Amino acid sequence: MSGSAASSSALPSAIILAAGVGRRLGNSAPKVLLSFAGKSLLERHLLALDANGVGDIAITVGHRGDLIRDELARLGAGDRVALVENPLYREGSIVSLAVHGARLAAGKPVLLMDGDVLYDRRMIGRLLRAEPENVLLLDQAIEPGDEPVKICLCGEVIVDFAKLPERAHDRHGESVGFFRFSGAMAAALAERATAYVEGGRAGAEYEAAIRDLILAHSNRFGYEDISDLPWTEIDFEADVVRARQEILPRLQEVAYV
Numbered sequence: 001m002s003g004s005a006a007s008s009s010a011l012p013s014a015i016i017l018a019a020g021v022g023r024r025l026g027n028s029a030p031k032v033l034l035s036f037a038g039k040s041l042l043e044r045h046l047l048a049l050d051a052n053g054v055g056d057i058a059i060t061v062g063h064r065g066d067l068i069r070d071e072l073a074r075l076g077a078g079d080r081v082a083l084v085e086n087p088l089y090r091e092g093s094i095v096s097l098a099v100h101g102a103r104l105a106a107g108k109p110v111l112l113m114d115g116d117v118l119y120d121r122r123m124i125g126r127l128l129r130a131e132p133e134n135v136l137l138l139d140q141a142i143e144p145g146d147e148p149v150k151i152c153l154c155g156e157v158i159v160d161f162a163k164l165p166e167r168a169h170d171r172h173g174e175s176v177g178f179f180r181f182s183g184a185m186a187a188a189l190a191e192r193a194t195a196y197v198e199g200g201r202a203g204a205e206y207e208a209a210i211r212d213l214i215l216a217h218s219n220r221f222g223y224e225d226i227s228d229l230p231w232t233e234i235d236f237e238a239d240v241v242r243a244r245q246e247i248l249p250r251l252q253e254v255a256y257v
Contacts, residue, residue, distance in 0.1 A: 010108060011055075011109075011128070012056075012108060012109035012110050013103060013109075013111070014054050014056065014110070015058050015103065015104075015111065015112050016032070016042075016115050017060050017096045017097070017112070017113070017114055018032040018061060018116075019060045020062070020089060020093065020116075022116070028064070029067050030061075030065075031115065031234055032068065032115035033067055033068065034240065036248050037248055041118060042059075045115070048119075048124050051121055052121070052124040054124070057081045057082070059082070059115070062085065062086040062087070063090075068083070069083065084099050084100055085099070088202060091203055092204045092206075094193055094201070094203075094204040094206050095197055095202050097189070101193070104181075104186040104189055105190045107187070108183050109181065110180070111124075111127065111128075111180050112181065113177065113178050114178070114233065117177055117232070118231065118234065118248070119176070119229070119231035120231060120250075122229060123176065127180050128180065130222070130224040131222065132220075132221060132222025132224075133222075134179070134185045134220055134222070135222055136161070136221065136223045137226050138224065139227050139231070140227040141227060142173055142174040146163050146164060148163065148174040149161070149174065150163065151173050151174070151175050152169035153169055153170060153172065154170050157218055158221050159218065160215075161207060162207065162211055167215075173223075175207075176231060188213055189210065192209040196208065196209060231247065232247050
């Protein structure tokens with residue numbers, strides 16, 4: 001590693017958000033258990049993290065957490081992955097972040113990851129090696145509309161981060177939903193997430209807390225462009241079809257290193 005990421009010899013811990021119901025997909029099981037070429041998204045996350053040396057992993061569970069436990073047991077990972085319960089999993093994803101307050105405040109760098117993403121595992125390596133102190137993964141190709149979370153740039157500075165940006169910007173790309181935070185910023189993120197929940201805003205999404213920190217500390221955030229790597233977030237049935245027909249074949253062609 002180089003730059004700020006190399007300033008800490010310790011690899012970060014990882015937090016995977018997987019508590020949601022997945023209403024838009026109409027799936028009875030957590031989306032992280034969707035299977036692609038015989039491997040669940042959860043298994044793929046664990047393999048990608050393991051391939052990049054990240055072994056300290058926690059998962060937020062809520063909706064059908066028993067099925068996630070069963071999958072971890074099947075994978076032989078039940079004893080090495082921490083599960084953190086979100087009893088308010090029908091609220092906003094800010095709660096799924098806030099329940100990890102102790103891990104976020106532990107002083108160690110943290111990877112934060114959406115569970116419902118099929119992706120090229122080299123993304124994790126790029127996230128770990130990126131120069132900025134705190135990193136967002138950016139894809140320049142973005143679908144029009146309000147659904148994608150947008151990383152908005154003026155020059156190379158992130159000036160907004162939202163589905164519906166409010167700040168003027170030169171260009172924007174889509175957030176993958178994967179982040180790396182320094183120990184100090186992870187602790188600040190824990191404070192912001194807890195403030196949302198305790199302040200009666202448990203319906204917010206976790207991106208709101210990240211946006212607050214970006215607006216307050218824009219000089220401490222940067223992005224890593226992964227536009228050349230295949231990935232997709234899975235929210236709708238059409239996303240599942242695209243993942244199987246377009247993304248998965250590209251993943252199978254890659255020689256992972």
